[in-house]
Amino acid sequence: MTAHLQQITVHYSFPVVFTRHLFSPRNLALRKALTRDAPPRPARCLVLLDRGVQQAFPDLPRHIRAYFAAHAKHLHLARAPLILSGGEAIKQTTRPIQRILAALHRANICRHSYCIAIGGGAFLDAAGFAAALFHRGVRHIRIPTTALAQCDSGVGVKNAINYKNAKNLLGAFAPPWAVLNDAAFLDNLPQPLLLDGIAEAVKVAAIKDARFFRAIERAAPQIRRRNLPVIRRTLKRCAQLHMQHIATSGDPFEHGAARPLDYGHWSAHKLETLSRHRLSHGHAVAIGISLDALYAARTGHLPLADAHRLIQTLRTCGLPIWDPALTRKNKRGQLAIFDGLEDFRAHLGGELTLTLPAPLGARVEIHHVNRPLMKTCLDELCTLANRP
Ligand SMILES: NC(=O)c1ccc[n+]([C@@H]2O[C@H](COP(=O)([O-])OP(=O)(O)OC[C@H]3O[C@@H](n4cnc5c(N)ncnc54)[C@H](O)[C@@H]3O)[C@@H](O)[C@H]2O)c1
């Protein structure tokens, strides 16, 4: 037998830009991103647009066309922006993926041209997955338009759709070519969508940055009152922490069994499915991190007072900490939420690994969940939620 150890080192770098009015012809952020390898010909682009964004910004397709016309020497728009319905529905079947693949094919997108997706986290997840499949991967530009996508999902390296009733079961790790965060998309964003991003900010602060947690705690009343500068600052810090983690954790493609950024997500993902996506990802995360904070307290990793601070911060911001779907039973008559533990383990393979805050701003990994104790935490959370 002969065995050769093949070793490959791949380096990724991509800009994450924070800007405003991305499609104003004077804004060069997009042009710079599309020409960063100094192509000899104008960069060929297919633009995919989330219908929810197009409805909130009806002039956007016109502005996109005008931007490409103003930069025609460097950029080429292969066709008018393709508008598809976004939200979780785009991740529920493979049909939208097929539509995007057909559009990439018709637009003659190659590995040196671009698939530009403008939309919420779900839209970008689906578009990024299609871009990763086409030609085994074409350059993908993310333009996130929700708070959660700008501070979390859009700046990462994961793309996915749901399959067989499980969140993100089909997907690909594929770093984007660039991420362009336009603050103007947040100006009229409905408050629940703003709060989705705040939930992820509380999540990452609780396990990584105690100072950031205290800042959110202090800012919570302003967040509730929709103070946009405060919200933008919070989202930006959240995005930086996510980026730092992906760059420095040593496991950007999650080969190991741990997934610190998914604190609270074993139940959040299950809750999204159990509520048939009535609960948004961010709202489900607020509930999931509340539950796991109580569990961290009951297992001696976090002072109970700190678990209550985290829960109170979420509530002050206007986020939920409880949902009736938590009481749903599965076919065996057991609490269905607990099936989320096995789904979560299976998604990564190996040993179940959950991350808990221990104490606020730091984290611990656990590999076993005491279900009766978790059930006590569920009851406690329900009691807390019923308190004014
Ligand atoms: N890839 C990752 O690493 C990662 C991380 C976290 C979350 N996610 C995924 O992100 C998804 C949630 O994303 P989301 O919170 O952005 O919500 P979303 O994408 O589901 O969007 C919610 C709604 O807002 C609309 N919308 C988008 N931008 C808008 C705007 N500017 N104004 C008005 N309406 C707008 C959309 O059309 C949609 O109807 C989930 O599927 C979740 O699993 C992925």
Ligand SMILES: [Zn+2]
């Ligand atoms: Zn999340």
